[in-house]
Every structure is written in C-alpha cells, then in structure tokens.
Amino acid sequence: MEVSVEFRLLGQVEAEHNGVPVALGRRGERRLLGVLLLLAGQAVTVDRLASLLWDDAPPASARTSLQAHVSRLRRRLDPDGNGTSGVRLISQHGGYGVEVDPAHVDAHRFRLAVDTARGIDDLMARSSALRSAIGLWKGPLLAGVASDRLRERVGADLIDLRLSAMELAVETDLSLGRHQKVVGELGVLAAEHPTRERFTAQLITALFRCGRQHEALDAYERLRVRLANELGVDPDPDLQRLRAALLRHDTGLRLTAGQSATPTPAQLPADILGFVGRRDALDQLDALLSTSVQEPTAVVICAMSGTAGVGKTALAVHWAHRVADRFPGGELYVNLHGFDATRSATSPTEALRGFLDALGVPPQRIPGSLDGQVCLYRSLLAGQKILVVLDNARDVDQVRPLLPSSAGCLAVVTSRNELSGLVAAQGANLLTLDPLSQPEAHHLLMRRLGAGRLAREPAAVDKIVARCAGLPLALAIVAARAATRPGFPLELLATELHDADSVLDPLAVGSADTDVRTVFSWSYRVLSPEAARLFRLLGLHPGPDVSLHAAASLAGITRQQVRPLLAELSQAHLVTEQNFGRYTLHDLLRAYAIELTRSNDDAAERRAATGRQLDHYLHTACAATRLMDPHRVAIALSPPRAGVILEDLSGADAALAWLVCERRVLLAAIHQAGAGFEAHVWQLAWAVASFLHRQGHGEDLLAVERRALDAAMRLTDPIGVAHSHNGLGLAYFVLDQEDKAQLHLEEALVAYGRIGDHGGQACAHLNLGAVLDRHGQHGAALRHAEQASTLFRMAGQRRGEARALSGIAWSRAKLGDHRSALEDCRLALTLYAQLPDRHGEAAAWDTLGSIHRQLGAYDEAVTCYQRAVRLSREAGERQREAAGLTKLGDTHQAAGDPAAAGIAWRQSLTLLAELNHPEADQVRTKLLATVNPVTS
Template sequence: MLEFRVLGPVEVRIDGRLVDAGPPRQRGVLAALAVDAGRPVQMDTLIDRVWGDSPPQRARHTLQVHLSRLRRVLEPPEGGAGRDADATGSGAGRDAAGGEARLVRRSGGYLLDVDPDRVDLLRFRGLLDQARDRQQPAMRQATLLRQALDLWQGVPLADLPGDWAARVREACHQQRRDALVDWAAAELRRGNPAAVLAPLAEAVAEYPLAEPVVAVLMRALSALGRDAEALDRYAAVRTRLADQLGADPGAELRAAYQAALRGGPATDRRGEPERQGQHGPQGRHQPVPAQLPLDIPGFLGRDEELDRLDAVLRAGAARPTAVTVCVLSGTAGVGKTTLAVHWAHRVRDRFPDGQLYVNLRGFDPTGTAVSSGDAVRAFLAALGVAPHRVPDDPSARTALYRSLLAGRRVLVVLDNARDAEQVRPLLPGSPDCLVLVTSRNQLTSLVAGEGAHPVRLDLLTDDDARGLLAARIGADRAAAEPAAVREIVAACARLPLALAILAARAATNPRLPLRVLAAELRDARGGLDAWHGGDRATDLRAVFSRSEHALSPAAARLFRLLGLYAGPDIGLPAAASLAGVSSARVRPLLAELTDAHLLDEHEPRRYTFHDLLRAFAAELGDTDVPGPDRESAVRRLLDHYLHTGHAAAMLLHPHADPLPLAAPEPGVTPEELGDREQALAWFAAEQRTLLAAVDRAGDAGLDTHVWQLVSTNATYVDRGGRWQEWLPVQEAALAAARRSADPAGEARTRRLLGLGQARLRRHDEARAQYQHALALFGDLGDHAGQAHTHLSISWSYGRQGRHADGLGHAEAALAAYRSAGNKAGQADALNAIGWRYAQLGDHEQSLTYCRQALDLHQATGHRQGEAATLDSLGYAHHHLGQYEQAADCYRRALELFRQAGDRMHEAELLVHLGDTHAAAGDVDAAARQWRAAVGILDDLDDPDADVVRAKLDGLGRH
C-alpha cells in the first residue's frame, strides 16, 4: 500500500518500505502537493512553498524538473522499473505506486491524484473531523482521536526549510494539541483517567504554556483523587504565565483549579475564555481600532446565514487554543460584504478590543489585489505601530501583528480574499480573536489547513428579494404592482447587487411604473457574460445598462472612460484629466455616478468601482468609445500622473536634473502641489495607482511614459525604502527605455536601477548598471549624468566599507560636476570626498573639502546639503580632538534639521553632540543631549533609543 508521510520527515512508503523521493527540494515539491492532495496547486503557490522569498532565477523550469522526476517515482513506464531500479531497491516501490498516485496537470498548476487517506496529514484531519461529532459515544471519539495521534512520526516536514513549512508545522502542532486534549477529555468521559496521565505529562513538558493541556491533566488527576498534584500543576503554570507572558490563567484553567479545591468535577473545554483588558502585558495602553464600514440601513433576510455565523461564534468558545476562522463564500454581487459587515456590527460588543477591516480586492479585474504585506502594515498602523517600526521582512511583520493581538478579543474582517495564501499571514494566533473572510472561492485549503468554518451564501429567497426591493422603493409602491415585482426579482436572479441597482433607478424615478422597468428588462439582452445566472432572462449587463442609460451624456461618457483605466481607484484631479475637463466640471459628474451607485467614493475625492461595474464599464469603454478617443484618454491620464509626479519629485529633490518631458495632451490638468509635505502625501496616496499606470503605459506601447513614470517615483521610493517592491518595475523601465532607443533615458534608468540594487546590497549588479550608465552618459557628453553616476558608485563602495575605492569616484564626480557647471552637485561631491577622507582617518583633508562644500551649499541654498555637511565637519573636528568646533557644527546642523522638521536627523545630531560633550569631559551636557535624543527616538518608536540609553547607563557607572 502506498503512503505519503509529512507528519515527520517527508517520505513515500510502499508496504512499509521507504521509496527514494529525491533530494530535499524535490521532497519539498512532493510535500507542497501532498498537503493539498486531490486539489490543484498553482505553480506560483508551489514555487512560494518550496523556495519562499528566494526562488532561483529559473524557478518554473527547476520546478518542472522536480515534477518530472517525481512523476517517474510515482508513475514508472510500462514494463517495470528495470534492472537499475531493482538494484537500488526502489523499483518495487515505483511499480506498486504506479496505479495508486498520479501527478496531474491542471490549469496553471498540478494536482496529486491520490486517495486522501494515503496522506498521513489528511488522514489525521479526517479522523479529527469524524471525532468532532458529539453524538458519538465517548469510546468511539477516543478511538478515532487515538488513531489520529498515532499517525505522528515526529516533527512535521522535519527535513524541509522555509516559511511555508514553518507555517504548516505550527498549524499541525496546534491541531495535535487540540486532538490530544479532545482525546483526553473523551477518555475522562468514559471513566478512564489513568490512561491519559503519561501522554498529558509529556505534552505539558513540550507545551508548558498550553492551558487546555494543563487543565485536562488537572481534571484527570482530580478524577483519580490526586487533587494536591492538580493544585501543584496549577501553581506551576500560573507562575510560568506570569513570568513569561505577564498574564493570568484563563477561565478553563481556573475552573479546573476550583474543581480541585472543592474535590468536584471541573468544567470542560466548552467554557468561554475570559478576555483580557485593553492593555498589554506591561500595562501600556493599546489602541482599539473600529474599522468596520457602515452597516446597511434596513438590512433584511439572511436569517439562516446569520444563525450559522452566530453558531461559528459559539463554536469558538469550544476551541480555546485555536483562532476561529469563518469563510463566507458565494458568487460576486450576492451580498457577502453586506452580510459580513452587518453581522460584524451585531456582534462587535463581543470584541471590545477592536474590529479590523480590509478589502483585499482579490478579484479586482486589473489584478491589483492588496498584498498580505500591505494589509498587515495597515493593521499595524491601526494598532498604533509607527511606520518606521514596521519590519521590512514579511514574516517578522506578521509575527509583530500576531503578538499585538495576543490575549485580545478582536474581530478581523478580511473582505474579497483571492485565496488562502493571501489570508494566512493575516490570521491572528490568539484564540480570543475571530476572523471573518469573504471570497468568491470556497478557500477549501483554509478549511482543511486551519479548520475554518465554511458558510456558503446563495441567492436570496423570493421573499427576501421582494422584501429588499420593497424596502428600497417603498412598500406601498411594491404592493401596488406585485406581478411586476415578481418579474423584476426573476429578471435579477434574486441577486442583491442587481436588485439594488434597479431599485435605485426606480426610487429616483417615482412616477415610472414598475411594469415599464419589468418590460425593459424582459426586452433587453446581452448582459455581462461572465456573470450570467444561467437563465437568459437574468442578464446583469441589462441591469447595469438601464442605470447607465439614465445618466446625463457627460456622466455616461465619464463612466465609459473610467472603464479604460486599470488602477485600483482614481482621484478627482486624475478623473478630470482622463475626461479632458476641469476639476470643477468633473466633480458633479462623479457625484452623479455615485448617486446612481455606479461609483463609490471610498475616500474623500477618491473613487472606485465594484468589480462587476468595472467589468461593465470596461466593456463599454472598448465597444462604445472610438479608438482614437480611447488612445487620447489613456494618454491624458498617463500624462496627468507623469507631470504631477515630476512636479512632486522636484519638490522632494529641488536640485535634481529635471526630466525632458513632452508637453501634456490638451485637457490634462496636473495637480498643483505647494510644498514637500504635499508631494509626500501625493506619492503615498498614489503608489498602487502609479504601478498600475506603468503597466497601462506598457500595454499601450508608450515606452517613454514607462521609464519616465518610474523615474519620477525614484526619490520617493528611495526615501521610503520600497526598493524591494519597485526593483522589478525599474527593470521593466530599463527594457522600455531600450525599446524606445533613447540613450539618455536608458542611462538615467540604469543609474536608478543601480541605486535600487545597491540599496538592497546587490553591489556587483549595481556597479554593472553604473558602468553601463557611465558609458552612455559619456557618449552623450552628459557631464552631470556622469557625475551623478560616479557619486552613486562612491556611495555604493562606502556601503561596503571600501572608502578608498569610493574616494576615487567622489573625485571623479567633482571633476564632472565642474565640467557641467553644476554648483549643487559640486557641493555634494566635495562633502562626499570629505566624508571618505574622514572614514580613512585623514581628518584634516576632510575639513578642507567639507568647508568648500559648506560654502557652495550655502550659496545654492541647499539647506539639507548644508546640514549634512555640517554633520561631516563635526565628525572631523571631533576626531581631531577639537570638541568646541565639533559642537558648534553639530548645533548648526541641528538647527537646520529642526527647521526642516526632520526629527530623525535631529535625534542623530543630538547623539553626536552628546558624544562630543562626553569626549570633552562634560558629562552633564552629554546626558542632556542624549536624554533629548531618547525622547525623540521613543516618540518615533525607534530601536536606537536603547543604544542611547546604554550611553546614559555608561555615564552612571562612571
């Protein structure tokens, strides 16, 4: 018999004999398929599971090689494995496996076609599902659970590295703990407490903070009359909880303690755990987010589904060690979000520590789904975490999110999820939380892997559909034309979205007979093909068309043009440029679309579609807008983002070389940004939109727009540390610049790509790009471009501690800047030379160059450059023992950074100033500066605050 084992090392066995499944990566591929045996796994998901964030360059090819080898293991050619297979001992296994398991190609992925009972993890979960039937006798439950526990052979996926394997291990261990507790409880119910003592004692040693395990062990000890031992167990775990978590025992453990005190039976796992307060373990106040969208007034129906959601909430109390997850699934427009938000409002008092909500946009037609990393980042912000304190590593970010929710009762609503992989990083670890997911997919792997509760949302009943329509248009009006109401409900297929749109038209036209609407629906044909309900009389395109036809001509034109746009949302000024009108003229058109429920103003002056409406608008844009008009509209929109982005970039870096932009299309009105803060806010709001704009420009063959859009975003990306996300976009920009045969654009793009690679410490790749850029700038005679590139190379060498190499390029940058007559660049280069000399220990030379840099910065009015140079001067003076001069430079730089509102650099300067005071022997002055720095760093939640505290502690010891 064939067996796949993952509850231990990954193995394939035939009749108990081990079959060679290949090297670790190949076994990783097998495990990635086996845990979802019987269900297709997408190629991208397989790659992520096997290699995580570091796939090889030809990951798909390598994966295909592993799959081919696995197929030979599982499906040998006819005629047997041959002499070599017999010699290795694996041939018999291959022959036996041939008829029991197959690797099957599915659209975009692969499926391991095998009986789930042949995979130990799936058999384990199947036995748990059978045992959950509370109607079964305790003996039967205990037997099933014991069989499940006996399948374990050690640490799951023990020989596999990576985040995915770690997540699976974590989930498996949680399920094993739950199964062990359930098995012990079943044995206690059948009067067999002695049988559970040894396994539970081992489990307590393995999981010393798992309260349900300790609680059931205490109950077993009490059942045997060993109450004193039970009380000792309680005292030990209470001490561990206090010391390690700063927490008190939960309700179930306290119940077992009370039972041991009085010598009576304790309550079982079904008691509801007591929640913690709104303060963390150290007593620090934690924000209470309340992110639920508005509930729908007059919500009707869905009683059965609401009861099922209530049952999920109650079931969570019976699983005090596992977070409760519910998946609400159904077709688009069926009302998943409406129901989820309504139910969340009904039960939010059960979650006093907060409610988190995110629209994951998993089925956005543009493919611009919200990444798990961005969603976790947003949740951390809602929980009070400062942006710079959010880890860059996705795993660390998720770990921080789960730590903040530990012990808190929070409701998490994940709306419009694409798949289980998008959801998993957003699941808390706290059993006091509940997660409600909505999706068009059933997310069966989430049900199988995380024990999620599936709730399917179907079409409305006839009564509920008629009730919804009556509530929107008025009960009297609906009662006056019951036949028309029935026909409208049938034509809308009892789909809430279709009903709501049609009801909006009826409500805004109170004199229009309902029978006229019914006749229009009956006569209309051709609805949205992708959303056809199976009945030719129910056509969503007809529903949307009727609302669209009721618009004014200008609003209808804007609706069609919005369908040409691929971004996740659009701001009012961008919509104006898309339409080629002023903001004043587009504002009432947007209001008309929102009033007609054809557009949603999800943030002030920012608009988005429901995805069905987006598909409808896109079809109209393709069919009803003439080709030249479509091309002009797309170019206007791209010009809007390009010219506004360029203006924003120049505000962030006034001394940068401007791009040689072509004049914008007629009708484009770039946004007016007054200062650096507005520029930063614009870039922050438009990041996902700019990514979509780059893609749209590529699709339209506008290569110059591609590389220039990416270039305008470079300064913001660099200051925000977003190179990991934007580096592939930079590579696409380089390809576009090369296609456009624009050597200046290619040179600039290569330099920016090199900057991103250097930021990510890929210095060899970066310098290769820099060398290409230098050659191109040289061919063009662009001295400033060469200078910028030399300065970038110098900085890259400095990042590696190669200051002598960096010095040569800083000097070359200075010469090129002088040839270009670029005073601001000369100042930057002089400061870079001075800093390199300081790092090489020649502080006198450092002073010479930095003083020249300071004069030029002051002459050009480059305040940030002046402050940075003063910092360099202070460093050189300090290391020459000239503490008074150093302190003076640091104070002047400090004032400039304060004027700029740059608190991070202000804190750094305070630390430097304190260092100088300490070196000069003025420990009181040093302490004042360091304390001020700690105050700022604490306010910014910067970990360097502890480094400065260590300096203060050092003063105290001396």
C-alpha cells in the first residue's frame, strides 16, 4: 500500500496528502482523529471515546455524533475510496480504531527518535538527534482541539517524554560547553515547569558557567519561594547541595577536563516557531555548504537583501539553526541595527567586543584599537568552523571588519540594501528575498490557524494575504489576532484590514493598499488601554531590549502591573521576549510606537516617562557601582521620580551581572538623552566608568565621557565638568593616547580645585602619575602620588590614601629607593586591612613582593606573593591570581627551588588556559625548561 498521508499531532492536528494540506473538518472531527492516532493499533470503545471527547460529560447524542464524525473523516482521508491514502478508520469490537504506519505520525516518530538518541554515545550527535526530535513539536499536543484533561488522559506519557528529552538535550549541551546557548531556554523551562527541579538545577549550572552567579542564586530563590507558597515544600536535597556549592564557588560546577574548556559561542536568537516556505532561498543557502567543501581555502559569504519586514532575520536564524551542527566551533550573531529609527548603528568595535566575549577572551586581552580587535578575532577563528550571522547591516563598511578570514567559516549578512560591494571585494553570494508567495502566505496562516478554519473562508484568507503584502511580520500579527478569537469570522478581519485608511509612509510596501501600518494599527487598536499606553511609551526606550523593571518605570506602574501588559503585547506579537525576562521590538514596530506616542501622548507625558526611565538606569547604576566599589566616593543625586522601580541588587556579583546585561542599554540611554536631561548624561557616565574600565570597554568609555563633558559644559555644572575631564583622561590612557589623557587630567585638576574637591584632585593626580610612569618619568610620577596622598588625607578618604601609598612605593622602587618603598607598602597594607579592600590589598602585597624580590629577599617575596594570590582568589580576580602565581614561581626558581616553582607555574597555567590568555605560552615554556633543563 502506497503511503502518502502525513499526520501532525504535536501542535495543530493537521494532515498532508502528497504535500497538499487535507481539510480535516470541524473541531470535533479533528479531536477524534487526534485521539485515534495517538491510540493507533487499539480498538477504542464508543463509551470510552465519548468519555474522552466530551471530558466525562457526553451528551445523549454522543454515539450519533461519533458515527457522523467517523463517516466524514473517512471521506476526507480517502476521498477516492481506493484505499491508497495509507490510513484506515475501522469499526471493531463496538468501537473504532486507526490503522496507520507509525512512521507517518509525528507523535510516534518522536518516541522512536528519543529512544534512538538516548543510545548515542557521541555527545554532539546525541544533541543533534535530540534537538531534531524535540523540533517535531510545534505547539501543545492536539493544539486547538484538546482540553488539558484530554491531553492528560491520552498523552501524559508523551508530554513527560518531551520534558525528559529536553532535560537530556540540555544536559548534553552543558557537557559540550554550550551553557551560553541553553541559558535562555532554561530560564523559560524552569519558570514553566517548577516541579521539574532538574531544569532549575541546569539553569543554575548554566548561569554560573556564564559568570552570572547572582542570577543563579536568584533562580534557586524563585523556585524555593514558589514551592513553599504552592506546595509547602523545600527544594530537593540535590538542589540544596547545588546552591551550597554555588555559594562556595565550587570548581565542580565548572566544565571538567573531559569537557570543552573554551566556550563554544551560541549567540543565535531562538528559532521561529512554525517557520514556513522559503524553499528556494533555503536551497540557495544549503548550496553554500557545498561551496565551502568545493573551495576549502575560501570563506563563504552570503549577502541577503530585502525590504523591511520581509523576513530576512527569520530566514537567516532558521537556516542557521538547521545547519548549526555543521559548525562545531559555534555560532556568532549580532544585530547591527543598521536601520533602527531610535538608535545609532552598532559599530564594528562594539560588535567585535561581543564576539570576543563569546569566544572567551578576557577583557584584559582585548586590544583597544579596531585593527587590533580584528586581528585577534580572525586569529581565534583560524582553523575553526564557525557560522557568523551579521543581521540588519547598514552598509559594507559596517560589515567588513566582522567577516571571518579563515576557510571553514561561513558568514550570512542581512540588509535592506543590496551589498553589492561584498561581491566585488569578498566574492559574496547575493540572495534577494521577496515577499512570501501567495501559497507560502496561505501556508503560514494555516500553520497558525489550522487548515479547517482557512478552508471555511477562502475568500477572506485571500484578502488578508493581499493586504499583508506577503510580509511574514504582518501575517504573524494577523494570525495572532485571529488565533486568540477562534469564533471571530475571518471575513470581518479582512474587511477591517481593507477599510483601514492610515498610511505609515516610511514603511509602506508598494501601494497604499499593501501597507504594513494597517496591520500594526489593527493589532494595536484591540489592546487594552493600559497595554496600548505601554506599547507607545516603549517607543521612547533606547533599546535594544528592556527589562521588566525598566518597563514598569517607563510606564510609572508596579512590576505586578507591568507583567500582564507585557504578556498581552507578546501574545499580540507587538513585542518579543527575546531572552528570559527581556523584551524587544522589531524596528518597524519601534518606529510605529514612536509615531503613536508622538500623536497620542502629550509632551509632558513623554518627558515624564523619559525622566522615569533615565532615573531607573541612573539610580540602579549608581547602586551597582556602590556594591562593586563601596569605597568610591558617591556623587549627589536628586531623588528618583515617583513611579521609578529600581532593580533588586543583592551584592557585587548581582551588580556586575546587571551592568553586563544592561551595558548596551546604558550606552544608548547616555547617547540619546535629549535637552533637559544633561545631568543624567554625565551622572550615568560617572556611574558606568569604573565598570567600562575594568571590563576593557575603552572605546565605550571614551564615547560616553565625551558626551558627558559636552552635557556638563552645556549645564555649566562644575562638578560634572571635573568628573568628565577625569573620565576622559582615564579613557584616553586606556586607549594608549597619553598626550590627550594628560591634557584632560590637567583640566580635571583645575576643575576639581575650583570646587574644592580634594578627593577628586587626588584621583586626577594618581591618574597623571600613571601616565607619566608609562613614559618612564618616575620622578614626576612620584610627585603626583605624594600630592595625591596629601589630598586624600585632607579629604578623609583612607582607601584613596592607601592607593596613593601603593603608587608612591611603586615609583620609589622604580627609582631604586627600595627601603622607602617597603615602608610605604607596609603603611598601605595597614590601611587596606582596616577598610577592608581585597582588590587594593592584593595589589599592595604584589608590589611588596616585587620589591623584596629585587632586593634578593626571596623568602619574604614568596610570603608576599602567596598573600596576593590568596586575596586575588577571594576577590574572584582570576587573571591577577594567575599573574601572582607566575611571579611566585619565578621567585621560587630564583631562590633555587625548581620543584616549588613548577607547582606555582602549573597552577598559573591552568588559570591562564581557562582564560585563553596569551601569557599561557610563556608559562608553559618555563615549565618545559624546568622539566628539561639546558646544561652546558
């Protein structure tokens, strides 16, 4: 018997006959078919069927209705009556059953695929097999026709198998070092399935490996509170032990030696649920893989272009997920925001920094110049097979620095412009994406609404497709509206679309009767008033994404009030929860929101919302700075406006995690703050300066401090001017532009003097000393450090005084005055011990060790370096810890103890290898020399 019917139950109940959708009739008929297919091979009595289909309350006409359903299904599935469809509905033993090959029912294929995947030993192959199996699910089991009770009765084991497969897939990916890839997915799974505590355990592990310990602890606490409130129980003992390991930074939570030591980048956004069509484009993209095999020395590049909203990102991301297993080195992704109406395009420097972070490069290793970053990036990709997706590019110049240069890598670039320049210079393949064809658009709607609903109103469907102009974004919004109101006739929706007369000129596609704004306005008008207001105000947010707390502040409402509003916007496809708890708008929708708020909200309301938004970021950023650097003298702030909701930061780890997550938003807020918010600009720059410096974001630091100085000078705010000059001096110093650094630091000295800020003057002196020390002017550096010490003492800033003493000791040691340097170092250590300040204390012990070593006092040097290493380890500063271990080994070697030197160097090498630091090779050479000494 030739089989030609394929059935889908993992989502909407659907069938295809030789690739053509089969109309399965009304809801009752599809529900009956779904139950029989799940129970294929069994004879189900009429009484049991009636109980299942009507949730234990069948009507008196149940038997008659069942007979009618079966009769109609037989005609639909085998219209010719020749039995060649491969499926038979049979009557037997007082009931009904289905004869069908299980391989042609997705639910049964899923079972087999999971069983097969469990037996695969190779981790990458197992992950790919499990992900492929899970991908068969396109929504809830028997979506649109089954109640929760029916699913529980006929599909509980299948639903549990899906969750078990997800747990195993995530566990496999964690073993492969793909914690960055799965952390977002786990956030959703842990929230949706709190009683499956393994998801939370996996989330905690992934967050820890991503350097987000505070969020890991938060995940545990959320589960603990939920279990206590809903079930009156505590998390299971394994999860409690995991929390304890997290608190003590247990190395067992890290990747083991048998797992990937270097992180595998996994930056792709989530795949599009229900992606349809684009067969020709997918074939062209698939052909690129063959090209890379045929030309093994070349980098393959695809430049994909098309109009706004045509689905370039969806296609690129969908294809990237399909072929991800062909790129064991991982996937890099960046949204370049080339056409964003509310923010400047992403610079190559910012994009490269994101790539280098994902590739595991420590901040201290990242060069300050663009050329240096490009060289490092391409060196890291050499010999790797990595997929690079550069989304929403403005022009060729924005793209070129981000292209890989090594064979085996493949780059996909999307843009509204045809990037023909990539063809001439890089040999790129051009792919122009047109709007969906009418059949593809129909298929998209069918996947969202079901074939039966479309079959009942074919003329209305044609009108909707025509009005949406083949744009997937518009069709998705229409489908969302229709899906939430299953009883709403499609003809009414089509008429409303046709009669809408608004025109969004910049975003019109073709003629006025194929206008994207029509769809947006139609979806917007059915929102609740509160959700509509929030959507409008989101147009004022700088992007690229917004947290729940920030959205609440923008609207001036509570967290509890904003949650359902964001859910409403998400269900209407007006915002997307791109990552767990963070929401973003498509650039077309952002432009539409801006237009709406300008026409619906008066200037006072918009200004108040902007003020609340900036207050949220300013006060949270300052709180984060205080937690990370408690001894830094805070600036005076005005109280936050009413309605501002601040983030909950419980400690330094949480503060760092928040700053890392919000960095791009904070930079955008600083650059986009308009007239009347100049104080926010320089104060925000002050708040993030230390973070940007420590994380190696020199270009970002320079950009925000320039903006800060301009804002402070417009305000004629002497405090802001002084801080901004000092910040600019630091930025130029970080970027190796010492002349400009010195100029601004000297201006800062004068400005701090005018306002009588002794602590500020002292900081400027110390920074000037660092500039001069780099030029070898150790005498001048010493004088600045001594002035800083006096000024810090006058200001009563003991931590600053300790820093100045460390600077004095360093300069005196450089000048050969080791005994005075020793005394200064000991004084600094006395002050640090009283604060306490492990970061500063570790640096002082390191300096003291260097002085003792120069004097030949190796025992004392060893003691100092051991203290410095221990303090660095406690402070979580792994690179400083590694540097201290290297110096400790050098000291042991100089003292004639090669065995102790080898121990210290091996510990250093372990850390440097984990950090992917270039000094690892130097330490490795020292170890080899110890094992194989050269004799004369």
